[in-house]
Amino acid sequence: MMRRPFVQQSPMPGFGLAMGITMTMLSVVVLLPIGALLLKGADFGLANIWATVNRERVWKALWLSFRLSFMAALFNLVFGVLLAWVLARYRFPGRRLLDAAVDLPFALPTAVAGIALTALYAPNGVFGSVLADAGVKVAYTRWGILVALVFVGLPFVTRTVQPVIEEIDREVEEASATLGASRLHTLRHVILPMLTPAALTGFALALARAVGEYGSVIFIAGNIPLVTEIAPLLIVIQLEEYNYDAAAAIGIAMLLISFAMLLAINLIQIWSRRRIGYV
Amino acid sequence: MSDIPLPPASLRPAAAARRFRAPTDEAPATRLVLILLAVLGLGVLVLAPLATVFAEALAQGIGAAVESLSDPQAWSAIWLTLLVAAIAVPLNAVFGIAAAWAITKFDFRGKAFLITLIDLPFSVSPVVAGLCIVLTFGANSLIGGWLVAHGFPIVFALPGIVLATMFVTFPFVARELIPVMIEQGRAEEEAALTLGASGWRVFRTVTLPNIRWALLYGVLLCNARAMGEFGAVAVVSGKIRGQTATMPITIEMLYNEYMSVAAFSMAALLAFLGLVTLMIKTTLEIRHADQLAAQRRH
Numbered sequence: 001m002m003r004r005p006f007v008q009q010s011p012m013p014g015f016g017l018a019m020g021i022t023m024t025m026l027s028v029v030v031l032l033p034i035g036a037l038l039l040k041g042a043d044f045g046l047a048n049i050w051a052t053v054n055r056e057r058v059w060k061a062l063w064l065s066f067r068l069s070f071m072a073a074l075f076n077l078v079f080g081v082l083l084a085w086v087l088a089r090y091r092f093p094g095r096r097l098l099d100a101a102v103d104l105p106f107a108l109p110t111a112v113a114g115i116a117l118t119a120l121y122a123p124n125g126v127f128g129s130v131l132a133d134a135g136v137k138v139a140y141t142r143w144g145i146l147v148a149l150v151f152v153g154l155p156f157v158t159r160t161v162q163p164v165i166e167e168i169d170r171e172v173e174e175a176s177a178t179l180g181a182s183r184l185h186t187l188r189h190v191i192l193p194m195l196t197p198a199a200l201t202g203f204a205l206a207l208a209r210a211v212g213e214y215g216s217v218i219f220i221a222g223n224i225p226l227v228t229e230i231a232p233l234l235i236v237i238q239l240e241e242y243n244y245d246a247a248a249a250i251g252i253a254m255l256l257i258s259f260a261m262l263l264a265i266n267l268i269q270i271w272s273r274r275r276i277g278y279v
Numbered sequence: 280m281s282d283i284p285l286p287p288a289s290l291r292p293a294a295a296a297r298r299f300r301a302p303t304d305e306a307p308a309t310r311l312v313l314i315l316l317a318v319l320g321l322g323v324l325v326l327a328p329l330a331t332v333f334a335e336a337l338a339q340g341i342g343a344a345v346e347s348l349s350d351p352q353a354w355s356a357i358w359l360t361l362l363v364a365a366i367a368v369p370l371n372a373v374f375g376i377a378a379a380w381a382i383t384k385f386d387f388r389g390k391a392f393l394i395t396l397i398d399l400p401f402s403v404s405p406v407v408a409g410l411c412i413v414l415t416f417g418a419n420s421l422i423g424g425w426l427v428a429h430g431f432p433i434v435f436a437l438p439g440i441v442l443a444t445m446f447v448t449f450p451f452v453a454r455e456l457i458p459v460m461i462e463q464g465r466a467e468e469e470a471a472l473t474l475g476a477s478g479w480r481v482f483r484t485v486t487l488p489n490i491r492w493a494l495l496y497g498v499l500l501c502n503a504r505a506m507g508e509f510g511a512v513a514v515v516s517g518k519i520r521g522q523t524a525t526m527p528i529t530i531e532m533l534y535n536e537y538m539s540v541a542a543f544s545m546a547a548l549l550a551f552l553g554l555v556t557l558m559i560k561t562t563l564e565i566r567h568a569d570q571l572a573a574q575r576r577h
Contacts, residue, residue: 007387011469013478015385021377022393025370029445030399033411040414079320086317090310098318100561104325106500107553108332109507111527112546115534116328119335119543127327151324170303177302186303205401212404215509215527219534232406232510239410239514248414251407258402 037255040248052249057225058234065231066257068142069210072149077203080157081195087158088165105154110215117148118220140222145230148216153206160202161195168194196272204265211258332550335543347541348548355521356529356545363437363525364505367444371501372494375452379490380482382453383460384468394457400449408446409514412439435517440525443511448501455497456490459570463489492567496560503556507549 007015041049052058087099105113121128121138131138138144168191176186214232221228231254238247300306305313336344347353378397382390400408416423416433426433433439467489471481487494509527516523524532526549533542564571 007385010385011472012384012465013472014380014482015387018377018381018384019387021374022381025374025377026396026449029442029449030396033408033415033442033446034399034403036415036420037407037411082313083317083320086313090314092314094318096561098321100557101321101325103557103560104329104553107503107557108329109509109527109546109549109553111509111530112332112507112549112553113328115530115542115546116331116335119539120328120331126331127323147324151328154324173303183302183305208402212402212407212510214404214406214513219531232404235406235410236514239413244414244417244419247410251410254404254407258404262402 037248037251040244041252044245044249048245049249049252052246053253057229058231058250058253060226061229061231061234062253062257064142064145064229065211065254066261068145068149068230069207069213072146072153072210073203073207075150076153076157076206077199080154080202080206081161081199084158084161084165088162102155102158105151110152110213111219113151114148114216114219117144117151117216121147121220139220140224140228142228144220144222145217145228148220149210149213152213152216153210156206156209157199157202160198160205164195164198165191193272193275197269200265200269200272204262204269207265208258208262211254211261329550332543332546335539336547338543339540343540344544344547347538347544350541352521352524353529353541353545356524356526357548359437359440359524360506360526363440363444364502366441367448367505368498368502370441371445371448372452372498374449375454375456375497376494378453379456379460380486382457384465397453398450400446403446405443405447405508405510406514409443409511412443412446412511412515416442434515435519435523437523439515440512440523443515444505444508447508447511448504451501451504452494452497455493455500455571459490459493460486490570492563492570496563496571499556499560499563503553506552 053062083102087095087102108116118139119125121131121144123129123132123137123139125139128139136143138147172190173186176190177183181189212232214230214236217230218233221230221233223229223233231250235247235250235254238244238250304310348357378393381387382394403411413434414420416426416439418424418427418432418434423433431438433442467485468481471485472478476484507527508525509531512525513528513531516525516528518524518528518532520532526545530542530545530549533545
């Protein structure tokens with residue numbers, strides 16, 4: 001039997017050049033640095049990594065980061081689908097403006113968002129003073145972190161779900177209505193399953209973004225150890241003390257948990273696509 | 280249908296006289312509530328922070344804001360940010376075009392794996408990205424030590440900031456181009472080749488015009504993120520005032536020194552650049568929707 005060649009014959013030129021540029025840049029910019037992190041971890045040893053991560057301060061920070069990121073992504077999932085529905089289905093004055101505003105969190109640098117949210121929710125800020133009268137403290141608490149994470153993850157679900165809603169065939173809904181289903185029943189059993197794969201993609205992107213988020217969070221978090229200290233900040237603290245081993249250990253732990261989460265979401269996605277027979 | 284005469288209005292059932300609502304529409308009240316929720320939610324979550332940036336920058340009048348931006352350190356930060364973007368974005372555009380060409384015009388083993396690797400930076404925290412760069416090119420590492428010994432330091436200098444920025448913006452251009460180029464197929468390029476055009480000419484006169492708007496779109500996204508990157512740059516830059524402090528880093532330093540007007544003035548400048556990007560992007564989406572991948576990405 002003949003071995004399948006690496007690249008199939010094609011009249012198109014430039015495979016060597018394009019692949020060469022791709023692999024060189026990918027290696028220098030992404031693969032080599034990630035390899036260096038893993039190498040550093042291997043050098044430090046599994047036992048030492050575990051000893052570094054297995055401290056109350058690190059566990060609390062990791063737990064805080066992942067829990068709040070999950071909550072923020074969940075909020076963005078619900079609000080994002082609502083927003084996508086409104087933007088795709090309804091026509092009202094200012095819709096274009098609203099549509100553009102969804103992308104603002106992508107356009108605003110995280111440090112800018114961080115100081116703006118802090119000013120807004122600080123006890124003397126516009127929202128903060130109102131909330132303070134109601135006895136709610138947002139800035140420098142976990143709620144503040146949640147607000148920042150919701151901000152940075154806001155566009156993902158809307159931007160993945162919106163095109164799917166626009167492509168839905170109205171006939172499907174009409175058939176459902178003809179067969180006597182109420183509008184709510186149609187939305188729940190006909191529309192929602194079609195949106196699930198795209199919504200999960202958006203959820204995963206928002207979650208991944210929130211877990212690694214640093215710039216917008218550190219200003220509003222207050223950064224109190226064991227209470228409002230996020231995992232990326234721990235890495236920065238270790239680096240400022242030139243403790244590269246510990247920084248690498250926490251970095252590897254974060255990478256592993258992120259990949260495990262993304263893998264789980266991918267599996268759910270494959271399952272939900274298969275369930276409704278949609279590729 | 281129109282030649283069938285309608286019964287006089289007095290004989291029509293009362294229900295038909297009301298506005299017709301399709302069974303696939305929500306009730307007007309539901310519609311209104313959903314629209315209000317969307318407007319209110321976006322207003323509180325997104326527009327209020329944006330307004331705060333400009334309000335705080337102008338808290339002591341426009342004079343104070345302009346004055347804080349004309350400080351030499353502010354100038355050096357603005358210059359550095361533009362320089363980093365001017366190096367990192369074109370490099371990533373070249374990568375994006377090369378990767379999209381290899382992936383969409385050829386069939387080879389491990390293609391899906393390659394796409395996964397290109398997307399990898401999206402799931403890595405910017406801080407971890409910065410850490411990776413420090414571990415690879417820092418003075419204590421093998422490569423970094425050699426480079427420093429030969430007078431070419433990477434970390435705590437411009438090359439490190441460029442590398443960190445490239446890492447976090449790495450997939451942007453490739454991700455925009457790949458779906459567009461898959462959709463356009465290979466037929467046009469193959470026809471040009473048959474007619475005797477050289478490979479470079481095919482790319483320049485056939486492929487490039489077909490992908491130019493998607494390319495511009497990817498470059499815009501890449502540029503917005505490149506100018507605003509904070510986490511990765513904070514780790515690799517060393518935050519040396521007037522030398523390696525980019526605009527986002529300077530915002531942090533000013534803010535931590537309680538120089539609110541100066542911090543927010545620089546933030547307002549960055550936000551303004553972001554808004555311009557957003558405007559160009561929205562215009563592109565309206566004018567060239569047919570050629571952009573964003574509408575189909577999921």
